[in-house]
Amino acid sequence: MKKTLIAAAMLGASTSAMAVAPGGPGCGWGNMLFEGQSGMPMHLLATLVNGTTGNATFGMTTGTNGCDTSGALTYSGQSLLGMTGVMEEVAQDMATGEGEALTALSVSMGIEASDRAHFNTVMHENFAAIFPHQDVTAKQVMASINDVMKKDQNLSKYTV
Amino acid sequence: MDALAASDRWQALLHINPGATLRDRHRSYVDDDNFFLSETGKEDPLAELLATHEALQSPGAQARCRFPARYRFLAQSLGWEQAGAFDHCAQYREWRAAVTASRAVLVFPAAYLNSPSSMFGHTLLRLDQGEDSAVWLSWAVNFGAVSTAQDNSFFYIYRGLAGGYPGRFALVPYVQKIQEYSHMENRDMWEYTLDLDQQELDWLIEHLWELKDINFDYYFFDENCSFRLLELVEVARPGSQLLTELRFAEVPVNTVRALDDRGIIRERHYRPSKAVELNNLREQLNGNQQALARRLADDPSLLTSDAFLAESASDRAIMASVAYRYLRLKYRKEERTDAVAKDSFALLTAMNQLPPVAVPETLDPEPPEKGHGTQMLAISGGQREGNQDFGELSYRLTYHDLLDNPYGFLRGAEIEGLDLTLRSTESGDAKLEDLQVVSIRSLAPRNRFIQPLSWYVDGGLERAWAGRRRLVRYLQGGAGGSWQWGNWQPYLLTSLRMENNSEFDTFVTPGAGLDAGILYRRGRWQWQAGSVGHYFTNDFYRYTSQLAVQWAVTRQHGVRASLEREGWRGDGDNEFKLQWRWYFD
Numbered sequence: 025m026k027k028t029l030i031a032a033a034m035l036g037a038s039t040s041a042m043a044v045a046p047g048g049p050g051c052g053w054g055n056m057l058f059e060g061q062s063g064m065p066m067h068l069l070a071t072l073v074n075g076t077t078g079n080a081t082f083g084m085t086t087g088t089n090g091c092d093t094s095g096a097l098t099y100s101g102q103s104l105l106g107m108t109g110v111m112e113e114v115a116q117d118m119a120t121g122e123g124e125a126l127t128a129l130s131v132s133m134g135i136e137a138s139d140r141a142h143f144n145t146v147m148h149e150n151f152a153a154i155f156p157h158q159d160v161t162a163k164q165v166m167a168s169i170n171d172v173m174k175k176d177q178n179l180s181k182y183t184v
Numbered sequence: 185m186d187a188l189a190a191s192d193r194w195q196a197l198l199h200i201n202p203g204a205t206l207r208d209r210h211r212s213y214v215d216d217d218n219f220f221l222s223e224t225g226k227e228d229p230l231a232e233l234l235a236t237h238e239a240l241q242s243p244g245a246q247a248r249c250r251f252p253a254r255y256r257f258l259a260q261s262l263g264w265e266q267a268g269a270f271d272h273c274a275q276y277r278e279w280r281a282a283v284t285a286s287r288a289v290l291v292f293p294a295a296y297l298n299s300p301s302s303m304f305g306h307t308l309l310r311l312d313q314g315e316d317s318a319v320w321l322s323w324a325v326n327f328g329a330v331s332t333a334q335d336n337s338f339f340y341i342y343r344g345l346a347g348g349y350p351g352r353f354a355l356v357p358y359v360q361k362i363q364e365y366s367h368m369e370n371r372d373m374w375e376y377t378l379d380l381d382q383q384e385l386d387w388l389i390e391h392l393w394e395l396k397d398i399n400f401d402y403y404f405f406d407e408n409c410s411f412r413l414l415e416l417v418e419v420a421r422p423g424s425q426l427l428t429e430l431r432f433a434e435v436p437v438n439t440v441r442a443l444d445d446r447g448i449i450r451e452r453h454y455r456p457s458k459a460v461e462l463n464n465l466r467e468q469l470n471g472n473q474q475a476l477a478r479r480l481a482d483d484p485s486l487l488t489s490d491a492f493l494a495e496s497a498s499d500r501a502i503m504a505s506v507a508y509r510y511l512r513l514k515y516r517k518e519e520r521t522d523a524v525a526k527d528s529f530a531l532l533t534a535m536n537q538l539p540p541v542a543v544p545e546t547l548d549p550e551p552p553e554k555g556h557g558t559q560m561l562a563i564s565g566g567q568r569e570g571n572q573d574f575g576e577l578s579y580r581l582t583y584h585d586l587l588d589n590p591y592g593f594l595r596g597a598e599i600e601g602l603d604l605t606l607r608s609t610e611s612g613d614a615k616l617e618d619l620q621v622v623s624i625r626s627l628a629p630r631n632r633f634i635q636p637l638s639w640y641v642d643g644g645l646e647r648a649w650a651g652r653r654r655l656v657r658y659l660q661g662g663a664g665g666s667w668q669w670g671n672w673q674p675y676l677l678t679s680l681r682m683e684n685n686s687e688f689d690t691f692v693t694p695g696a697g698l699d700a701g702i703l704y705r706r707g708r709w710q711w712q713a714g715s716v717g718h719y720f721t722n723d724f725y726r727y728t729s730q731l732a733v734q735w736a737v738t739r740q741h742g743v744r745a746s747l748e749r750e751g752w753r754g755d756g757d758n759e760f761k762l763q764w765r766w767y768f769d
Binding site: 056057058059104107109110112115116118119120121122124125127128131132148151152155157158159 | 360
């Protein structure tokens with residue numbers, strides 16, 4: 025699991041307005057499924073000058089996207105799943121059993137190429153357990169994925 | 185040292201302008217004291233080289249942590265190379281370990297409906313860590329203007345164009361960019377794999393670190409996102425001659441062309457937007473099934489209806505997928521509501537239980553860089569009302585109108601900037617006929633699933649009837665709808681016009697009216713029939729009706745014929761014109 029968190033933390037270390045759940049508490053970890061993406065700079069010239077509002081980011085910066093950086097929970101909150109929009113893509117890929125979002129998730133969890141097809145199948149079959157209702161949060165989804173993997177002979181080694 | 189200072193790599197590392205733009209010729213584009221070690225570094229590459237030599241020489245020098253690419257350049261040139269040169273640079277080493285790449289890809293989000301201005305687009309660079317399928321985990325190198333949230337739109341426009349914002353490189357997860365462009369704005373994305381080897385990529389990444397928090401000026405027209413990326417490629421491969429030609433009005437598609445011309449593009453990949461995927465899926469269904477899918481999105485309880493269950497499992501799967509995707513597309517930008525989340529979840533669960541659906545690929549997507557050139561010159565001849573023959577010379581700085589060769593462009597979108605026409609008649613000298621400063625038009629077809637607004641705005645100077653034919657200043661725009669039936673695309677828009685001329689009593693005279701017509705597209709032939717008319721507050725009215733056709737002879741040449749009637753109370757003029765259009769650059 026540790027590897028997951030590091031990979032996820034690297035991914036989420038960003039300051040785009042998008043990475044912040046609108047009105048969400050702290051970080052994206054509390055993001056719910058089907059969270060909208062309002063609050064993007066959508067005016068004409070933003071497209072033209074492709075401006076970024078606020079700080080320009082440079083990879084490994086942390087704690088600049090409005091997240092509270094104290095405490096373990098918010099550390100892991102900066103994750104792939106916690107990014108607005110991503111959980112929705114992951115959910116769609118899990119429902120159908122394949123897709124780029126699901127691949128990204130498996131790669132970021134350190135799952136080797138040879139196990140990824142199996143991972144996709146397991147996720148597809150356990151969709152209902154991982155997404156039991158529409159109000160799940162990124163944190164709950166991550167925990168469920170972990171539970172499902174623990175019960176699988178080939179995938180349990182990726183959880184700690 | 186003189187030779188080193190003049191070498192391509194050093195010049196590229198300092199971002200010296202080799203003559204590609206008029207500003208800062210033979211000086212550095214970087215506008216930030218933190219980037220230079222010598223006080224005269226911006227103008228003097230040799231002084232900067234000497235200062236860099238001084239600062240980086242001793243093992244353990246802090247400057248090595250700031251300038252790893254410069255260090256590598258000196259070390260290789262002067263035989264300094266040693267193991268552990270960056271041992272004392274914890275921060276840099278941590279960053280460098282996280283930012284790796286085995287492949288660089290230029291990403292070009294294509295234009296999207298309802299934002300013709302996006303035709304100018306944006307380009308960014310993607311650094312892939314390895315596997316093809318895991319591009320969500322790649323880094324995106326983005327150059328953009330840094331603005332503050334307080335600025336309002338008008339200020340933003342002004343400063344964006346005039347160079348008031350600093351531009352910086354940013355390194356963000358690519359997944360964010362996918363969300364932004366492909367999912368939020370519904371833009372297709374073109375991805376061009378660059379032919380750079382590992383060493384060249386390492387130069388690029390190391391240099392990127394040197395640009396952290398470094399300000400460049402940002403100019404919308406030339407020193408923009410695309411232009412800066414060319415400078416990065418120049419660092420990776422010095423002497424690639426990407427910046428030797430004068431580049432004014434750097435349109436991102438020309439960046440792609442510049443790289444393509446120098447053989448730096450190895451491969452091209454098309455990533456359809458969510459809206460295109462929905463459309464491709466939808467087209468697999470017949471009319472009734474589409475209607476059912478649309479109703480399903482409003483009311484997922486229909487999943488258990490007899491009508492739905494009567495369909496085959498694979499069709500049910502497509503319908504559920506269409507309904508789900510439609511719902512997500514529609515509400516993506518809005519705040520989450522319980523009702524929509526519940527419906528979305530019901531459809532998603534249905535998809536999970538039905539057989540998987542493959543989204544059909546778009547057939548022959550048209551690469552934007554294969555479209556016609558961005559600038560245009562045209563000559564024409566014609567006759568106006570009876571026997572008045574004329575000849576015309578036109579120039580357009582940028583970019584595309586509804587009748588130009590559509591290959592590689594978005595259908596129904598027009599954006600023109602600085603379109604100038606001089607007309608000469610038998611009886612007189614050449615006179616300004618038309619100077620369109622800007623014209624943007626978006627005719628986005630409405631269907632069962634999407635109902636976008638069509639709109640337009642244009643302004644400039646043109647000859648029009650006001651007592652006699654005279655040069656008038658105008659600004660007009662409007663909004664309405666557009667639909668598509670096969671090759672036909674009708675449109676109907678309201679229109680408002682503000683006009684200033686020397687005949688009307690008031691300084692600015694407003695008028696209201698309609699702009700309506702139909703487009704017909706068939707292969708190389710583009711047709712348009714339409715009228716636009718206004719009734720002004722001083723009881724004057726005027727309309728123009730036009731039938732026009734353009735034949736795209738080749739990619740860069742077209743012939744256009746038009747028949748026009750300009751009418752006003754009690755009278756009117758007819759005009760016929762034949763035009764040869766040549767696109768370049």
